[in-house]
Amino acid sequence: MPTAHPLLLRLFQAALAAADPYHLIAPYLPPPPAGRTLVLGAGKAAARMAEAVERHWRGPLAGLVVTRYGHGAPTRHIEVIEAGHPVPDTASEQAARRMLEAAAGLGPDDLVLCLLSGGGSALMALPAAGIGFEEKRALHRELLRCGAPIGEINRVRRHLSAIKGGRLALACHPARVVTLVVSDVPGDDPAVVASGPTVPDGSTGRDALAILDKYGIVASDAVRAVLLDARPAAPLPGDARLARNEVHVIVTAQRALDAAADAARAAGYAPLILSASMEGEAREVALVHASIARQVVQHGQPLPAPCVILSGGETSVTVRGQGRGGRNAEFLLALGLALDGLPGVHALAADTDGIDGSEDNAGAWLAPGTLARARAQGLDAGARLRDNDGYGFFGTLGQLLVTGPTRTNVNDFRAIVIEGDVL
Structure with missing residues (x-):
């Protein structure tokens, strides 16, 4: 069974811990x-x-x-x-x-x-x-x-x-x-x-x-x-x-992203927080993230690798297909197609409440070899995206992220880990 890049999971756990209301509510009680x-x-x-x-x-x-x-x-x-x-x-x-x-x-x-x-x-x-x-x-x-x-x-x-x-x-x-x-x-x-x-x-x-x-x-x-x-x-x-x-x-989502950024620094990766309030179609937001990741890999801008790109907010999906979706799975599927196996780039996208839309997963994760594995198994990533079937795509590959209920909710969390010296 494939596994996600370990830093991605540490970043997500840091974000969830920072967003736990149980430890934050006392100062606001009258x-x-x-x-x-x-x-x-x-x-x-x-x-x-x-x-x-x-x-x-x-x-x-x-x-x-x-x-x-x-x-x-x-x-x-x-x-x-x-x-x-x-x-x-x-x-x-x-x-x-x-x-x-x-x-x-x-x-x-x-x-x-x-x-x-x-x-x-x-x-x-x-x-x-x-x-x-x-x-x-x-x-x-x-x-x-x-x-x-x-x-x-x-x-x-x-x-x-x-x-x-x-x-x-x-x-x-x-x-x-x-x-x-x-x-x-x-x-x-x-x-x-x-x-x-x-x-x-x-x-x-x-x-x-x-x-x-x-x-x-x-x-x-x-x-x-x-x-x-x-x-x-x-x-x-x-x-x-x-x-x-x-x-x-x-x-807020900003608090969660700040905690993830701190965890990235502790691991030796420079963090870049794009925004805590991104909106728009999930597949279009994915194209923006992919272009930034490619610029990092090819030109060391806006920061050199190793680094982590972070963002939050709430994307949307115009449902036209019949697949099992979730906006974070849709984001990752579109990101994978845009990156096309770019070496050294790993990503995770998940909802901090543990539920991506209405499914049983929080989100999914992506590795440089994901699309190649999909093709080897007869999965057409483009067709799955057109059918809004991100859940089915990553589920078949064993790349869904399942956390169960987190009992918090600061919405989407996205992290892209870019390793150094990959080209």
């Missing part, structure tokens, strides 16, 4: 209130965050968080619910309803700790009035397949939700709300993470409708009616009812 403390949360890191809150909190507390199936963590006072992701299921809807019910009746002396991370948009899904749950599920699937960046996807989600776009914060009023965020979005805007259930949204329903039109997604009459309703159902920026609320982004 003093206990005079009244009750209610914990609410959603996302792939929500259970891990709840576990950390219980460890550090001094005083009574209760509440519930929702996370992806298999991503739970042991808690004593905060209930952990598991639900569907990336497409919501009935457990997602029930979790959202229960959060709104738990928020009812809070007073000005009460505190709500809201724990949010990537994945919360699907895990806490309650349609706006007038839209059926199955209709929202179908629209959700189309948004995930159209190639739109996460900011646009979540703008639509906010306007079609009864809990996102600041609506959960309104439900908690007049209690104080302190939101702690593990960011999985480029730019780390809290209004985008989990579609911002405690953060006001300044966009309009017409903005959301324009996104659907842009990607050729046909909105039903019910969806159009909600998006064209001029009455503001969600709080706007500056809403006085949210004046006491706070939002803190406690974990």
Whole structure:
């Protein structure tokens, strides 16, 4: 069985350790209130965050968080619910309803700790009035397949939700709300993470409708009616009812990349962080990375080998084929085709939550001999890319990266190791 370059695995482990919210949450916890403390949360890191809150909190507390199936963590006072992701299921809807019910009746002396991370948009899904749950599920699937960046996807989600776009914060009023965020979005805007259930949204329903039109997604009459309703159902920026609320982004992709860069230096490789917020089609982003790697190998620019190229963010995939994908596997397949066996270049691409899209792998890895091995086994890399079948390609070669749930989520992690003196 082939194995990945050992430095790639060390870099990924360093990034995951730096992004673990369990060790980072304590400095952001406020003093206990005079009244009750209610914990609410959603996302792939929500259970891990709840576990950390219980460890550090001094005083009574209760509440519930929702996370992806298999991503739970042991808690004593905060209930952990598991639900569907990336497409919501009935457990997602029930979790959202229960959060709104738990928020009812809070007073000005009460505190709500809201724990949010990537994945919360699907895990806490309650349609706006007038839209059926199955209709929202179908629209959700189309948004995930159209190639739109996460900011646009979540703008639509906010306007079609009864809990996102600041609506959960309104439900908690007049209690104080302190939101702690593990960011999985480029730019780390809290209004985008989990579609911002405690953060006001300044966009309009017409903005959301324009996104659907842009990607050729046909909105039903019910969806159009909600998006064209001029009455503001969600709080706007500056809403006085949210004046006491706070939002803190406690974990970001930049932190994970910095840790990987430190690990690269310790191993004697110069690191180059391209960006923590890359977006775009996975196969196009791969071409950019490939061109930089080739420049390093051939000309020692922008830095000489041995070195490591690092990047984060969230790419997208416009699904046209029938294969088993994942944006990180798609990135690597396109990268492999562009590099065409360039000596000394090894790569890894994975989602820090341990799930590449909806599959059971975090991502995959690439070696200089990968395409040659594929051809020897009758695998056509170009055809697999056209079919969006990165998972099938790397699975056949034994080059998938499987971690299981990591209970954090700062989105994509990409590392390219370039050895010295290879030409």
